[in-house]
Amino acid sequence: MTIYTSAELKRHMGHEIVVGLYCENSLDEEATIECETCYEILYSQFKFCPKCHKKMNKFGNCSDRCDEK
Numbered sequence: 001m002t003i004y005t006s007a008e009l010k011r012h013m014g015h016e017i018v019v020g021l022y023c024e025n026s027l028d029e030e031a032t033i034e035c036e037t038c039y040e041i042l043y044s045q046f047k048f049c050p051k052c053h054k055k056m057n058k059f060g061n062c063s064d065r066c067d068e069k
């Protein structure tokens, strides 16, 4: 899940926030901001589809094409 509004962000005030870096390979690096208190991803360079929660591609489109339905 990704944070879209400041109200959602405020729920994590005072929590343990960390920045994670994941490397699937040297070309595909992903940085995330995570709340360790809730085990929730607050920000990811990859967006997740609000409908099916799958990782979107680099163009911001859902691989299931939820946007186009």
Ligand SMILES: [Zn+2]
Pocket (backbone or CB within 6 Å): 011, 012, 013, 015, 016, 035, 036, 037, 038, 039, 040
């Ligand atoms: Zn939190």
Ligand SMILES: [Zn+2]
Pocket (backbone or CB within 6 Å): 049, 050, 051, 052, 053, 054, 062, 063, 064, 065, 066, 067
């Ligand atoms: Zn989708």
